[in-house]
Amino acid sequence: MATSHQASGVQAGRLSADQIAENFSDLHAPFDAHEAAVAADRCYFCYDAPCMTACPTDIDIPMFIREIQAGHPEAAARTILNQNILGGMCARVCPTETLCEEVCVRETAEGKPVEIGRLQRYATDTLMAQGVHPFERAESTGKxxxxxxxxxxxxxxxxxxxxxxxxxxxxxxxxxxxxxxxxxxxxxxxxxxxxxxxxxxxxxxxxxxxxxxxxxxxxxxxxxxxxxxxxxxxxxxxxGVNALRAEGEDKDGVRDAVDFIAELRQADDLTALPVGRNVVVIGGGMTAVDAAVQSKLLGAENVTIAYRRGREAMGASRFEQDLAASKGVKLMFNVQPVAVHGNGAAAEIELEYTASEDGKLSGTGETVRVTADQVFKAIGQTxxxxxxxxxxxxxxxxxxxxxxxxxxxxxxxxxxxxxxxxxxxxxxxxxxxxxxxxxxxxxx
Amino acid sequence: MADLTTDFLGIKSPNPFWLASAPPTDKEYNVRRAFEAGWGGVVWKTLGAEGPPVVNVNGPRYGAIWGADRRLLGLNNIELITDRPLEVNLDEIKRVKKDYPDRAVVVSLMVPCEEEAWKDILLRVMDTGADGIELNFGCPHGMAERGMGSAVGQVPEYIEMVTRWCKENYDKPVIVKLTPNITDIRHPARAAKAGGADAVSLINTINSIVSVDLDIMAPNPTIGDKGTHGGYCGPAVKPIALNMVAEIARDPQTHGLPISAIGGVTTWRDAAEFMALGAGNVQVCTAAMTYGFRVVEEMISGLSQWMDEKGHTSTADFIGMAVPNVTDWQYLNLNYVAKAKIDEDACIKCGRCYAACEDTSHQAIAMSEDRVFSVKDEECVACNLCVNVCPVEGCITMEPMAAGTVDPRTDKVVEEDYANWTTHPNNPSVQAAE
Structure with missing residues (x-):
């Protein structure tokens, strides 16, 4: 069956396998050795470095970058993994733009931080590619x-x-x-x-x-x-996943974003994964962005993130917001869901505009309807x-x-x-x- | 636009940028390309005596050091003098000079230390119509092992002798190219002058090993499993060359001796600096070898713009201007007191100044909880290290203290008058004289 962006309903196969493969390739291509050397050279080896302070795992970032500079990414990896054994994944998923890279002095100076996340990935990937595990167990404690x-x-x-x-x-x-x-x-x-x-x-x-x-x-x-x-x-x-508490939440096509993402992550063939033509994601965090962007990458024609507060309150960083926008996701702010309409399956979602007074949010009474054959709930887990x-x-x-x-x-x-x-x-x-x-x- | 025309020893060139005797000037083909690109002159790659030419290695001749983005900072080479037949070179020189009468063509020479050998080659060079000769007393590799190049340049008596032979047997300018592989550049320069040299050119390359291949345990560049020391040049050697040029320019015995400066000239600014220290022109090699001949366009436009900005109408206006300000340490004003000052608005809070001062200097920078860095005037000796390690140009400055104010480090009033080490009470020779 010929499917495309325009095919209505929740459908698989909106894009060709090649398009899917391209869409779901690495968000940030890994550095090669030369790129890493150049990126590492930008580090000033700050005293009591702000990046290190900003890292929840206290990775000695200036030191690992220096080790990359000196041609020893494996040593850099050990420095990272000493503090953060999942340094490889963190290099990929950390919102560095709100952590180490946000406070990098070069961000302050030029608006262009040292690319710490990508350097960390370069180091950890190098070590892992060698199949080396750099730690040994201490003598058994019997516990x-x-x-x-x-x-x-x-x-x-x-x-x-x-x-x-x-x-x-x-x-x-x-x-x-x-x-x-x-x-x-x-x-x-x-x-x-x-x-x-x-x-x-x-x-x-x-x-x-x-x-x-x-x-x-x-x-x-x-x-x-x-x-x-x-x-x-x-x-x-x-x-647990928070409920929308909106009328029609039980209609077909309404589901938890985390389930959708989990299904996507476990899918062997993404062309077989159904997605709506018009997708609305309710929420403002990373999960909302992940669900929205991936819907778009699967071939949904229109994807909207509807968030009940303003942009600045969004849990997803500005980088994530821009990523979503660059993939064609529309961001709606100050709207909350009141009802999902449709005959059995979702067809529209009705959103009410909100106003915030002293941090307290309330509906203004004005509503807008957005076509939605698929609605993802991403309003937090419990x-x-x-x-x-x-x-x-x-x-x-x-x-x-x-x-x-x-x-x-x-x-x-x-x-x-x-x-x-x-x-x-x-x-x-x-x-x-x-x-x-x-x-x-x-x-x- | 400022006039860049340069008269060096009576040799006119449209600008002061000459290509140094080196691979870029080994052949007619290259030299024509250089002149088309705008170079003011060339010193033709060194010719040897009649007979079978020297041979070069058939492996790598160059080694380098780089910045992180492969910016070439220093280059070394183990190439010898021209390996092409003498006759071929002479014919080419003659043709090129004829076609480019407005450009300087100087021929570099290196023959054994025998008067007949020099006489012979000088006669042949005269026939080319070249504007002058440069005596290669500098090459530190290969030829030196055969008693030529730097082996001559390291013995002032030989320099004087060979220079004299050349002056006696050649009627155009004789430039003596000096090796930096000596302890005091003034001695070979004095010898050249004593021999009658019209000018000196310096520096030739510096003996060097650029790196060691830790896998095969041999220096780079490696020929099979062995390497040798080569001649180092490029941006990295410029400070050494600047000092040697200045030493000759301010030495009473050689002051006024024309200098053609060589050593890491990469932009107009490098040239201006050498000329401010007394060079009449500059010779370039590594920049051309790294980027090609077109770099001269930037040198020409940059120097011209700077001269316009400074109101210099000809290169002669500023040649040697900085020489009077190069002095010995003992004459520096010990009553001059400065303090570092950090511009908090410009500061990006990297803390390098703090680390440098706290770990390796005078503990004169304070760091607050919120990473505000400030200078402790009572500790600051104005060493300038913080300025040098600061990644933000102009963020840290050295501010002179006004006369009459009190230096909180010494509790002494800053004196208006100049006073140097020669009169300082701590100087043992002052006490001895009392």
Missing amino acids: TIAVVGAGPAGLSAAHRLAMLGHDVVIYEPKPKSGGLNEFGIASYKSTDNFAAREVDWLLQIGGITIQHGQGLGSGLTLEGLKAEHDAVFLSIGLA LEGAPEGLELEGRKIRVSDSGRTSVDGVWAGGDCASGGEDLTVTAVAEGRDAAMDIHASLTG
Whole structure:
């Protein structure tokens, strides 16, 4: 069947395989050695560098860039991975424009920062391509630690604990490891199955076993884990998705953006993945952008992000907004969904304009209807399935700076835990720091 | 537009940019291209004595160092003098000079240290109609092993002797090209003058190994599994050349001796600097070898624009202007006091000044919690390191203190009067004289 941008409804095969391949290729092509040398040469090797301070994992950025300058990307990779074992993925997905690169002095001076993310990728890719795992395990401590969730926080904690000589069992309900690295995140940021390759590479440390299909509420209890292990680290993410609370939310064509992204990430053939002709994404974060851009790349004719507040309040960075715009995604601000219309399946979404007074948002009563045969909900995820007895803070598990929960012997980190932004890099930092604290408490 | 016409030893050229004796001037073909591109003159690549020409290696002749983006900063070479038959070169020189009468054509020579050998070649050069000769006493590789090139240039007596032979047997200008591979450039320059040289040209290349191949453990460029030292040139050598030119320009014994400056001239500015230090013109090689002959266009337009801006109508106006301001350390004004000043608006907060000062200098820069950098006048000795490491030009400046104010570092009043080391109380020779 001839399909195209204009074919109505949610359909597969809007673009040819070649177009799809091109659309989903690497967002930022990797540096070659010369490009890396030139990019690295721009680094001033700042004293007490602002980039380093801005990095949630405190990577010694000036040092790793200097190591690239000196012709040793492998050494640079070790400097990175010492602090951030998922430095390869973070190089791809970190919103560097709001972290290290935002505070780079060359951003201040010229509006053109040192390309730290791409340099980090150059270093970590070089090392990983050599199949080298640069860390070794310490002598066995005889302790075992349970990690629940094989996302960035769990993998980071597991690696650090394994390195320190503990045995780690990761329990992961999903059939694959990686968490949002594997199931979330736009495909063009993690090409060539990178998330899975990175997990395999990380596991080379040894001492980590992963039990897939097991999680809290699916065969495991916190009490049971505590009884069997010397410590427990929870990195269960945010499994719930917020509802639109708009009429017609249950119509066909309305779904969670995270599910769409997960399906896309796991699809063997993207030409077989259906997408609407007119897609509306509700939300303003990275997930909204990832869903919108990928819809467009799959061949949707019109894609709109509808966000209830103004541009400046958007969770997605300006870079992400511009990326969406450059792919042809339309950004609508100050609108909230009130109803999805259609006979069984979504046909239109009705949006109400909003006004904000003293930070409080309310509808103005004026509405607009946008054609939509597919509506993605990307208005945030919530903690789901957290064990009883853990104190919460807001809607997350309350943790101390070192990741301790209110329950003895139980630590938590990543998106499920309080504090920090919901970023891969933050999760890695939290997992690492909790691991250090677990180690200290088990060996101290 | 300023007139760039230059008269060097009576040799006229439309501009002061000559190509140095080197690969770019080895053949008629290259030299014609150079003249078409606008070069004011050439020093033809060194001719050797009659007989079978020298041979060059058949592997790499050049090595280099680069900046991160492969900007060539320094080049070295192990090429010898011309490896083409003498007769071929002489014929070509004659033809080129005839076709370009307004350009300078000087012939570089290197023959064994025997008067007959020099007499013979001089006769033959005279026949070409070339404007003058340059004695290659500089090449530090290959030819030096055979008692020529820098082997002569390192012995002032030989320089004087050969120069004299040439002056006695040749009636046009004789330029003596000096090697920098010596301890004090003034001695060979004095020898050249004593021998009657009309001018000196410098610097020839500096003995160098540009890098070592750590896989085969041999210097670059490597011929098979061995390498040798070569002659270093290009932007990296300019500071060394500037100093040597200045030393000769201000030496009472050689002051006024015309100088043709060589060493890393890449832009108009480099040329202007050499000329300010007393050079009557400049010779260029590496810039042309890196970018091609067209670079002379920028040199011409740049120098001309600068001269217009400064009100110089001819190159003679500014040649040597900076020489009186080159002095010995002992005559520097010790009562001059400056302090570094950081322009906070221009500062991009990299902290390099802080690291440099705190780790390696005088702990004279303060850093606040929010990365504001300021100079501690009570510690600052005005060393200028912060200025040099700052990535923002003009962000840190050295501000002289007015006479009468108190230097917070020494608690001494800044004196109006000039006073130098020769009269300083800490100078042992001053005390000895008392």
